[in-house]
Amino acid sequence: MSEHIGLVTIDPESYLYPVVESALTAAIPGIKIKKLLDDTDKGKKVVQYGEYEELDFDRIMSDTENYLACSYVYRKALIRKHFLANTIAVYTAKNPDSILRTAVPESYNLEVDYAEFLDDSLDDAYELRCELEANEEKVLKTFILKPSMSDRGQGIRLFRSIDELQAIFDSFEEDSSSDEEEDDETEISEAEKTYGESLKAPTMVEKDDDDNNGVITSQLRHFIVQQYIPNVLLLPEHENRKFHIRTYVIASGALKVHVFKEMLALFALSPYTDPSTLSVNEEDSMIPLHGHLTNTCLQGEQKDENSVHLFWQLKGLSDVAKEQIYNELCEVTGELFKAALGGGIFFQPLPNAFEIYGLDFLVTEDHHVSLLEVNAYPDFKQTGEVFKRVVIDELFNSVAHTIVAPFFGNPATESEKLKLVLEKDVSGGW
Missing domain, CATH: 3.30.470.20 (ATP-grasp fold, B domain)
Structure with a gap:
């Protein structure tokens, strides 16, 4: 009986499943690919490839000799856009000669609960406000807005002025209201529980029209603004x-x-x-x-x-x-x-x-x-x-x-x- 287990918990019909299965069996002689563990697997070495929420976080911390996971537990410093911007800002302040100083677009953090409070957020991001006000006479720079917790490019918008930025947040709120009317009994997701009831989860709605890349259905608090390259x-x-x-x-x-x-x-x-x-x-x-x-x-x-x-x-x-x-x-x-x-x-x-x-x-x-x-x-x-x-x-x-x-x-x-x-x-x- 094999002493090595490849616990592959992603969908067997997925694009990736045969790739993972083939790679593990080629690299580790005698490994047994399984979907679930049972009592006979106790004490055996296990590598798990699965979605983040499928991983055994208790075992990651307690069984370092026998359990290998395909994800770290804490990595917000990299994968959340506003955390990433802060990570780089802090590091380059301490290391001014770092290549990161010139390898990342100039970034600004925005916290916006509701579209009507954008002006207050720009008071906090006063450098961004100054840039946008300078654009009023002549467009000098274009900026890109990214929701911090979105992925696959969803919710991204371009703007050059305060009015254009306001129109973006107004449209987010309109789309959010329309979506909530269609489905006002949606369960509170884990993200909502984590970030509070007033802050909705970063779900997206795909639109059929050509110029829409999906809009945020509910208010997100954290956004990143970067100078467009x-x-x-x-x-x-x-x-x-x-x-x-x-x-x-x-x-x-x-x-x-x-x-x-x-x-x-x-x-x-x-x-x-x-x-x-x-x-x-x-x-x-x-x-x-x-x-x-x-x-x-x-x-x-x-x-x-x-x-x-x-x-x-x-x-x-x-x-x-x-x-x-x-x-x-x-x-x-x-x-x-x-x-x-x-x-x-x-x-x-x-x-x-x-x-x-x-x-x-x-x-x-x-x-x-x-x-x-x-x-x-x-x-x-x-x-x-x-x-x-x-x-x-x-x-x-x-x-x-x-x-x-x-x-x-x-x-x-x-x-x-x-x-x-x-x-x-x-x-x-x-």
């Missing part, structure tokens, strides 16, 4: 469509951080247009987003064969430029996790856990990278079937052989696809 790299060979790089990063133990070399370039639906020159839609007073949002989750049926490419196969970009971008991206990633370690309780690496994050980077026309966000449990399916073997299969095989196998006493097989960007011993530090 105007000088993005555009490649004529790819129709001058804006793109970002999706990079998979693996944090393991306490602590090693690897960057997976096979990266994706995710493209917007239409050619890029300077947002400062765009007029707002007459219907909703919003700036059109099609040429600006590169998150393929939002493209639905409009997504085409040009929406996703392998970074290393991009046309119009030299090998030297690609290496420069990749090396800087790795440096930024290592520094980011070093900053997160200084975030106290909000990022706590554990010796018996690992986690795959999806980091998104924009590339500027001078080939520098700018970190956009960090995603836990990234949507691997956006890779599609064409690049699944090259990216997702290789990623999980590398993780299984390099990180999971040693937990079961097997030698690690170093993968040329994984680049170590940070190694720091923080075990026992919590």
